[in-house]
Amino acid sequence: xxxxxxxxxxxxxxxxxxxxxxxxxxxxxxxxxxxxxxxxxxxxxxxxxxxxxxxxxxxxxxxxxxxxxxxxxxxxxxxxxxxxxxxxxxxxxxxxxxxxxxxxxxxxxxxxxxxxxxxxxxxxxxxxxxxxxxxxxxxxxxxxxxxxxxxxxxxxxxxxxxxxxxxxxxxxxxxxxxxxxxxxxxxxxxxxxxxxxxxxxxxxxxxxxxxxxxxxxxxxxxxxxxxxxxxxxxxxxxxxxxxxxxxxxxxxxxxxxxxxxxxxxxxxxxxxxxxxxxxxxxxxxxxxxxxxxxxxxxxxxxxxxxxxxxxxxxxxxxxxxxxxxxxxxxxxxxxxxxxxxxxxxxxxxxxxxxxxxxxxxxxxxxxxxxxxxxxxxxxxxxxxxxxxxxxxxxxxxxxxxxxxxxxxxxxxxxxxxxxxxxxxxxxxxxxxxxxxxxxxxxxxxxxxxxxxxxxxxxxxxxxxxxx
Amino acid sequence: xxxxxxxxxxxxxxxxxxxxxxxxxxxxxxxxxxxxxxxxxxxxxxxxxxxxxxxxxxxxxxxxxxxxxxxxxxxxxxxxxxxxxxxxxxxxxxxxxxxxxxxxxxxxxxxxxxxxxxxxxxxxxxxxxxxxxxxxxxxxxxxxxxxxxxxxxxxxxxxxxxxxxxxxxxxxxxxxxxxxxxxxxxxxxxxxxxxxxxxxxxxxxxxxxxxxxxxxxxxxxxxxxxxxxxxxxxxxxxxxxxxxxxxxxxxxxxxxxxxxxxxxxxxxxxxxxxxxxxxxxxxxxxxxxxxxxxxxxxxxxxxxxxxxxxxxxxxxxxxxxxxxxxxxxxxxxxxxxxxxxxxxxxxxxxxxxxxxxxxxxxxxxxxxxxxxxxxxxxxxxxxxxxxxxxxxxxxxxxxxxxxxxxxxxxxxxxxxxxxxxxxxxxxxxxxxxxxxxxxxxxxxxxxxxxxxxxxxxxxxxxxxxxx
Numbered sequence: 024x025x026x027x028x029x030x031x032x033x034x035x036x037x038x039x040x041x042x043x044x045x046x047x048x049x050x051x052x053x054x055x056x057x058x059x060x061x062x063x064x065x066x067x068x069x070x071x072x073x074x075x076x077x078x079x080x081x082x083x084x085x086x087x088x089x090x091x092x093x094x095x096x097x098x099x100x101x102x103x104x105x106x107x108x109x110x111x112x113x114x115x116x117x118x119x120x121x122x123x124x125x126x127x128x129x130x131x132x133x134x135x136x137x138x139x140x141x142x143x144x145x146x147x148x149x150x151x152x153x154x155x156x157x158x159x160x161x162x163x164x165x166x167x168x169x170x171x172x173x174x175x176x177x178x179x180x181x182x183x184x185x186x187x188x189x190x191x192x193x194x195x196x197x198x199x200x201x202x203x204x205x206x207x208x209x210x211x212x213x214x215x216x217x218x219x220x221x222x223x224x225x226x227x228x229x230x231x232x233x234x235x236x237x238x239x240x241x242x243x244x245x246x247x248x249x250x251x252x253x254x255x256x257x258x259x260x261x262x263x264x265x266x267x268x269x270x271x272x273x274x275x276x277x278x279x280x281x282x283x284x285x286x287x288x289x290x291x292x293x294x295x296x297x298x299x300x301x302x303x304x305x306x307x308x309x310x311x312x313x314x315x316x317x318x319x320x321x322x323x324x325x326x327x328x329x330x331x332x333x334x335x336x337x338x339x340x341x342x343x344x345x346x347x348x349x350x351x352x353x354x355x356x357x358x359x360x361x362x363x364x365x366x367x368x369x370x371x372x373x374x375x376x377x378x379x380x381x382x383x384x385x386x387x388x389x390x391x392x393x394x395x396x397x398x399x400x401x402x403x404x405x406x407x408x409x410x411x412x413x414x415x416x417x418x419x420x421x422x423x424x425x426x427x428x429x430x431x432x433x434x435x436x437x438x439x440x441x442x443x444x445x446x447x448x449x450x451x452x453x454x455x456x457x458x459x460x461x462x463x464x465x466x467x468x469x470x471x472x473x474x475x476x477x478x479x480x481x482x483x484x485x486x487x488x489x490x
Numbered sequence: 491x492x493x494x495x496x497x498x499x500x501x502x503x504x505x506x507x508x509x510x511x512x513x514x515x516x517x518x519x520x521x522x523x524x525x526x527x528x529x530x531x532x533x534x535x536x537x538x539x540x541x542x543x544x545x546x547x548x549x550x551x552x553x554x555x556x557x558x559x560x561x562x563x564x565x566x567x568x569x570x571x572x573x574x575x576x577x578x579x580x581x582x583x584x585x586x587x588x589x590x591x592x593x594x595x596x597x598x599x600x601x602x603x604x605x606x607x608x609x610x611x612x613x614x615x616x617x618x619x620x621x622x623x624x625x626x627x628x629x630x631x632x633x634x635x636x637x638x639x640x641x642x643x644x645x646x647x648x649x650x651x652x653x654x655x656x657x658x659x660x661x662x663x664x665x666x667x668x669x670x671x672x673x674x675x676x677x678x679x680x681x682x683x684x685x686x687x688x689x690x691x692x693x694x695x696x697x698x699x700x701x702x703x704x705x706x707x708x709x710x711x712x713x714x715x716x717x718x719x720x721x722x723x724x725x726x727x728x729x730x731x732x733x734x735x736x737x738x739x740x741x742x743x744x745x746x747x748x749x750x751x752x753x754x755x756x757x758x759x760x761x762x763x764x765x766x767x768x769x770x771x772x773x774x775x776x777x778x779x780x781x782x783x784x785x786x787x788x789x790x791x792x793x794x795x796x797x798x799x800x801x802x803x804x805x806x807x808x809x810x811x812x813x814x815x816x817x818x819x820x821x822x823x824x825x826x827x828x829x830x831x832x833x834x835x836x837x838x839x840x841x842x843x844x845x846x847x848x849x850x851x852x853x854x855x856x857x858x859x860x861x862x863x864x865x866x867x868x869x870x871x872x873x874x875x876x877x878x879x880x881x882x883x884x885x886x887x888x889x890x891x892x893x894x895x896x897x898x899x900x901x902x903x904x905x906x907x908x909x910x911x912x913x914x915x916x917x918x919x920x921x922x923x924x925x926x927x928x929x930x931x932x933x934x935x936x937x938x939x940x941x942x943x944x945x946x947x948x949x950x951x952x953x954x955x956x957x
Contacts, residue, residue, distance in 0.1 A: 227713065229713070229813070231811045231813070233811070238776065238777075239774060239775040239776045239777075240775035240776075241775055243774055243775055243776070244896065245796075245798045245800060245824055245826070246694065246696070246826060246894075246895045246896030246897055247774075247791065247895050247896055248774045248776070248791060248895070249791065249796045249798040249824070249826055249895065250781050250782065250790045250791055250794060250796030250798070250826065250895075251774075251779055251780070251781045251787045251790040251791045252771075252774050252776040252778065252779060252780060252781075253776075253778060253780040254798055254799060256730065256799045256800075256801070256802045257730055257731075257733070257734075257798075257799055259727070259802065260726070260727040260728075260729075260730030260731045260799065260802060261727075261730070261731040262727075263723065263724055263727030263728070263731075264724075264727045264728040264730075264731030264732070265731070266724070267724075304719075307706060307710055307714075307715045307718075307719050308706040308707035308708055308710060309705065309706045309707075309710070309715065309719040309720075309851055310705075310706075310850070310851040310852075310853075311719065311720060311849070311850040311851025311852075312718055312719060312851070313718070313719060313720040313849060313850070313851060314717050314718045314719075315717065320718045323717045323718040324714060324715060324716065324717055324718045327717060329712075329716045329717030331712045331716040331717070331721055331724075331813075331815060332721060332723045332724055332727065332804075332805065333712060333723075333805050333806050333811065333812055333813055333814050333815070333816070334723070334804065334805035334806035334807045334812070334814075334816065335723045335726065335727060335802055335803065335804050335805060335807075335819065336802065336803045336804075336807035337799075337801065337802050337803070338799065338800050338801035338802060338822070339800050339801035339822060340801045340802075340803035340820060340822070343859065344698045344700070344800065344822060344824065344859060344860060345800055345801070345822075346696070346698070346798075346800055346824050347800050347801075348798055348800070349800070349801065350775075352802065353807060355805065355806060355807070355811060355812075357712055357716070357811065357813050359712070359713060359716055359717065382778070382780060383777070383778040383780070384776055384777040384778025384779075384780060385777075385778075386777075392810070392811060393811060427713075428713045428714050428715070428716065428717075429711065429713030429714055430713055
């Protein structure tokens with residue numbers, strides 16, 4: 024396996040570091056807050072700015088794609104090798120809301136470097152991580168002497184991720200042909216820590232529902248009627264209590280159908296992570312761990328399907344007391360799904376399970392929303408091995424593997440395009456996503472650049488092993 | 491047993507009917523709404539008015555008793571027979587809020603008679619039912635030729651019942667000596683129906699608590715942490731689900747300690763009531779009955795202890811979804827208690843039961859409030875027999891027995907004074923307590939007058955059988 028000499032790549036990056044950071048700062052100054060309608064022009068400006076920047080980087084094609092909401096940016100740089108694999112990079116150019124008075128030490132939209140960290144809204148989530156691909160592909164070309172990337176490189180940078188990606192799936196479906204890829208690289212996640220570079224191999228899926236339980240036509244007196252009619256708040260509570268068995272396994276029949284369990288090798292690799300449970304509990308602002316019997320905390324949050332109640336309500340919740348049987352109650356549930364689970368099948372299982380438990384006299388209304396499929400790339404997938412190798416070269420350290428417990432629009436890419444999804448992120452937990460003083464570590468940002476500088480060559484070379 | 495001739499009583503009542511109704515209307519014009527601070531002067535005016543009216547009725551003593559809240563009225567008319575039993579009548583002179591725009595067909599504080607019904611706030615709850623005692627005692631004197639009642643008659647008419655009687659127990663304790671009585675007659679309830687005169691033999695007690703469950707220090711992401719830390723909303727739901735066993739019996743160990751069960755005779759008598767379950771369900775605005783196995787609906791609401799969730803809340807309850815593990819959750823429970831149960835013992839049982847179920851990582855805070863003892867007078871109690879006889883004479887019908895599922899301050903009288911409590915009410919379910927267009931049936935109101943006209947003589951005569 025021929026490799027671009029690492030020193031060439033590093034020198035190139037050092038030479039272009041300042042211009043790269045200046046350009047990123049210019050982009051970060053655009054307050055592309057997709058959740059706030061008065062920032063809609065900024066989100067459009069951000070898309071235009073990125074498309075222009077990608078053209079300047081060398082992408083022959085860079086387009087702004089309109090949606091019914093905020094626009095996305097698509098760019099494409101074909102390889103001169105027609106046999107090369109096609110890679111689609113996913114990221115987003117919109118950011119979370121931010122205001123100085125939320126606790127920022129400096130203007131969130133006026134980037135500033137302090138102690139080798141770049142502070143700005145979007146520095147890590149996700150403009151910084153999108154941006155390392157620009158200098159990365161140029162370093163790849165410079166070091167290899169190529170005029171086109173070793174892979175057919177495509178970028179899709181959406182503008183509504185921080186608003187729940189409401190039009191993303193439709194966008195991907197509309198442009199499925201142009202987006203076609205052999206692998207998807209998502210740069211919108213993080214790694215374990217500054218000292219422990221990691222590649223994420225999957226995200227959990229999600230099914231969400233609201234169950235409304237209707238009892239008496241209005242709140243009724245618990246003295247006059249209590250003990251003799253069904254109470255919808257009791258039904259709501261019983262549903263939630265019945266979610267899990269005594270081993271903290273989800274007790275809904277059919278819920279685990281198809282679940283791909285962890286392999287012994289994956290469990291070994293997860294166990295190698297320097298996991299400190301008391302530190303994790305501090306991050307979780309929680310006071311004890313608790314979960315499915317037979318699994319570690321990391322396995323529970325990353326690799327096992329779960330059921331959680333996100334909200335429950337019914338009757339009187341104010342100060343003091345009110346002796347009523349409430350007229351109605353509601354339960355909001357979310358189910359995290361892992362590889363092998365089908366959200367539609369889970370929905371049917373939950374509906375059947377819930378309806379069976381509703382007593383006579385209570386009417387039950389179940390609404391499902393926002394299903395997201397899980398995604399998981401096997402550890403021996405050649406693209407995953409390439410990402411890990413490239414990252415290992417950049418960080419000069421062994422790369423470990425993680426998963427992500429949350430769910431994201433990446434699953435739509437996997438679904439529609441039928442391509443495996445890999446996660447390449449250089450953000451660390453202290454970067455303050457969605458919080459005041461969001462920052463990116465400059466050293467890590469440049470490691471991101473370096474990783475992609477190695478990645479495309481490695482991927483092209485090793486793709487022949489792909490399944 | 492010598493009886494006052496009924497015709498004499500009836501003639502007397504007919505002669506004084508108009509003046510009686512005029513006086514009641516004058517009282518009803520005073521908007522003595524205890525829950526609304528700007529009506530405090532009206533509540534005081536109502537107390538003053540009643541004290542003056544009772545003096546005019548003939549009570550040698552009629553006083554306004556101040557409390558830290560609204561004043562009560564106490565009146566006393568000793569019998570010339572020193573051996574006569576002492577009876578304390580309880581009622582209240584404050585009323586629920588009412589406004590024309592709530593759906594009243596006429597001004598709630600401008601009494602009007604339509605179709606032999608008197609419409610006004612307080613007509614049934616409770617001014618009308620307090621007031622029948624004024625003409626009743628005069629009819630008793632007129633028909634028997636006595637100058638003092640056959641019993642030592644006391645009245646205590648409180649001014650904060652519609653505000654939860656916050657100072658009532660302290661008032662009773664302060665004046666326990668002057669309030670001392672052999673029996674308490676509560677005129678603040680109703681009877682089965684216009685066609686079925688009934689005497690209520692007891693009310694359930696009440697223990698109320700709020701359980702707050704604290705989990706993570708703030709709402710946390712259910713994708714990142716779900717399935718690995720305890721969720722306080724789940725704990726809340728499990729507590730509620732664990733309240734009852736599969737027979738709908740309360741599953742809290744020790745909860746049933748001391749419960750006085752229904753006798754066969756009581757069950758027979760309850761079964762004789764013309765109970766129409768579908769009509770009852772319409773009143774309950776509910777769609778099915780459900781309750782403790784082995785008991786009828788009436789037994790469940792009147793004579794069995796119950797546990798109900800009055801409110802449950804935690805996490806996100808708005809539209810759509812929010813994938814969080816909530817930081818905290820709360821449950822509001824109320825327990826209705828029957829004779830033999832001690833609210834303090836129930837509190838200890840509930841605390842022990844709840845605390846045992848709270849997992850590591852969840853902090854539990856339990857607050858009890860507003861305990862009310864149950865009260866129950868045995869069917870063979872001579873005072874109860876007197877009330878039933880007097881009512882039977884007035885209504886010229888057999889009198890049946892009920893209980894009341896709710897709870898009231900009457901229990902404080904039973905507690906502090908150590909006297910049995912009897913319930914003499916002539917209100918019917920259609921009277922619209924706490925609702926627009928509250929009314930009292932004039933025929934029933936006068937039957938109330940007539941009942942008390944017979945009652946004092948009967949009670950004095952038969953008291954020797956008292957235990």
